[in-house]
Amino acid sequence: MSAMKKKLPNSLLIPEVAELIRGGHSVTLTARGNSMNPFIVDYRDRLVLSPCSEDQLHPGAVVLAETDNNRYVLHRILYRQGDKLTLLGDGNFNQTEQTDTKHVIGILTAVICKGRTFYTDSYIWIFYSRWWMKLRPVRRILLAIYRRM
Numbered sequence: 001m002s003a004m005k006k007k008l009p010n011s012l013l014i015p016e017v018a019e020l021i022r023g024g025h026s027v028t029l030t031a032r033g034n035s036m037n038p039f040i041v042d043y044r045d046r047l048v049l050s051p052c053s054e055d056q057l058h059p060g061a062v063v064l065a066e067t068d069n070n071r072y073v074l075h076r077i078l079y080r081q082g083d084k085l086t087l088l089g090d091g092n093f094n095q096t097e098q099t100d101t102k103h104v105i106g107i108l109t110a111v112i113c114k115g116r117t118f119y120t121d122s123y124i125w126i127f128y129s130r131w132w133m134k135l136r137p138v139r140r141i142l143l144a145i146y147r148r149m
Contacts, residue, residue: 014072014105017049017064021106026050028112035089036062036074038146039128045113047074052107057085060129062108062120067097074108076133090132093140 010032017027031045040047049064057063057077064074065087075087078096085104087097111118111125118125135142 010072014064014066018105021049021051024051026109027106031074033074035091036076037091037143039090039132040074040111041113045111047108048110048112049106050109052104054101056107057101057104060126060133063087064105064108065097065099066103066105067099069097071097072105073097076129078133091143093143 013029017029020027027049029047029049031040031042031047034042052061052063057080059077059080061077062074063077063085064072065085066072067087073087073089075089075092075097077085078088079086083100083102085099085101087099088095108120110120120126120129132139
């Protein structure tokens with residue numbers, strides 16, 4: 001018997017995901033969108049989202065959050081000033097979103113890519129994430145090369 005897949009709009013799906021995460025559960029979703037390329041690829045990768053505490057919301061962490069303009073995004077925390085967070089997708093150059101800690105739904109704890117699981121607290125994930133953030137000034141060039149491959 002094969003599993004049935006159903007596509008739902010974020011406006012219906014994310015509130016249900018938020019409820020499960022608030023209840024202490026981890027949720028696995030298929031990636032949608034290109035804003036987290038090259039680390040997370042649209043429709044290829046699966047994302048494990050889990051509950052998080054305030055101290056986990058630091059620059060470099062990838063979170064699912066509702067932004068100040070009422071959009072749901074899965075982006076990396078670029079800056080934190082008190083409860084205010086500035087988010088930036090890995091596939092974006094300068095377009096940031098603003099939110100606060102109370103609008104964070106969950107934190108990315110693993111990415112399942114081509115049958116392999118990459119945990120976000122692993123050395124390799126942290127290494128690549130830190131370098132990608134440091135390479136932000138040349139990200140436009142690197143992403144142009146990636147998109148042509």
